[in-house]
Amino acid sequence: MSRYSIFSLARNAMSHHQNWERAWRSPEPKKRYDAIIVGGGGHGLATAYYLAKEHGMRNIAVLEKGWIGGGNTGRNTTIVRSNYLWDEATHLYEKSMKLWEGLSQDLNYNVMFSQRGVYNLGHTLQDMRDIQRRVNANRLNGVDGEVVHAAELQTRIPHLNCSPDSRYPVLGASFQARGGTARHDAVAWGFARGADRYGVDIIQNCEVTGFRRENGKILGVDTSQGYIESPKVGVVTAGSSSVLAEMAGLSLPLESHPLQAFVSEPIKPVLDTVVMSNAVHGYISQSDKGDLVIGAGIDSYTGYGQRGSFSTIEHTMTAIMELFPIFSRVRMNRQWGGIVDTCPDACPIISKTDIKGLYFNCGWGTGGFKATPGSGWVFAHTVAKDQAHELNAAFSLDRFASGALIDEHGAAGVAH
Amino acid sequence: MLLIECPYCGTRDESEFSYGGEAHNARPADPDALTDEQWADYIFYRQNPKGLHRELWNHSSGCRRWFNAIRDTVSYKFQCVYKIEDPRPELAEANTTISAGEKS
Ligand SMILES: Cc1cc2nc3c(=O)[nH]c(=O)nc-3n(C[C@H](O)[C@H](O)[C@H](O)COP(=O)(O)OP(=O)(O)OC[C@H]3O[C@@H](n4cnc5c(N)ncnc54)[C@H](O)[C@@H]3O)c2cc1C
């Protein structure tokens, strides 16, 4: 497969861009693979890519029930940051941040990673104390962070309502300059193309319907395209993880909730960073196309329908209006929902299971896009070596019985 | 917007209610006898089914009373609501809508 470069661009211009090679093949599934990844979201595709790249495996399939990136990967609001509170979480997300910083080059695919910075606003004295504490913790862990007070914030983000008269006045923010956004589809496509180059089979429209096992060991998976044998199966299915676990006779401490997002009509550049508020609960950035990208909290009830409630839309818009009154007459173009797998401590589960050869990577909830490369990297290690990497050892399933939770609720500013 | 039927007040907008999670998750009768795994199961593990789900709702901006419901987590359609002290309707028979009037 040819590399993307200025030369390939020029060459393809000669034939009016009609003859670009397909970015990945569409093969028939083989009878047997050395490893199967269930779920063709960013995390699953990244896992396959790093299994091939870092661990020399080649006979790998990614099985996706719909189309790749059609789950939360293609539905999220693309905020990337690594300023979590606890050491375990910070190290995991920071590994991911470092991979993001070289990802377009590594994949030879422009994922449009844009380090435009991320602000997490504080609206109360306690918010500001928590922000101080988190920024200090980040710096001790070698992660960039800065506390910004309201007057300075107003000069950096002129349209943000920092007036002391507002209902929940903005007192300041934490700022991570290396944070930002990336293009979600490109992340799925870039990892798919990268994995395909190593010979990974990406099989779409292939739903896993059951697991076969014997003597506590995995044998393979039943799918809508027949039975496929494999000694190693890694499941990365986000909101559907409980359903897959049940097929394997396991249970997980997860609940699946709808999470909605919105984009406005495109407008001229007005916001050059990412602004998030936990207290009024909304967050916003502006895409390169010019649309405002907006999100907020989960719908309260559990659900698997990829849509949410009107009352949550109203709440989100109220929060954005509170922060940016200037956007009051911007019209929303599109609204949608994804299904997020929330975990009791707001941290992922990247773990072996009681069934040998069966691994789960889930529980990323509302905030796993930022972790896509790092999650794939540590999960590939876990699947290849049948052992957690030191970066994900603390994220095993047994922490719920041992009590060694990594409580990022609230601590991390906002849950995305 | 969902329309939810409070067994005490009747049908109201979703925004009047708070969600209470999985129903019938009773606190263990003899806490000292539990293993760590059993505690984890009680505190953290939920069924999270794709389909019919027994769950708690609170009419928080109304009568403020708790009640149970069976709801389909894919269509979000409520199959029925029942009071805390009511016997649990079977999931199979939950496919027909039982109104609060018929129930009480
Ligand atoms: C509205 C919204 C906003 C968000 N905003 C952010 C944000 O700003 N920043 C951030 O970091 N995170 C955010 N997130 C969270 C983030 O999107 C997810 O944590 C992350 O994308 C999960 O990636 P994934 O690859 O694990 O899951 P997915 O992309 O959901 O992939 C899972 C795949 O598994 C497939 N699958 C399911 N069942 C089966 C089966 N039986 N057989 C085969 N395949 C199956 C699905 O079709 C799906 O494609 C947001 C999420 C949503 C919904």
Ligand SMILES: [Zn+2]
């Ligand atoms: Zn009531």
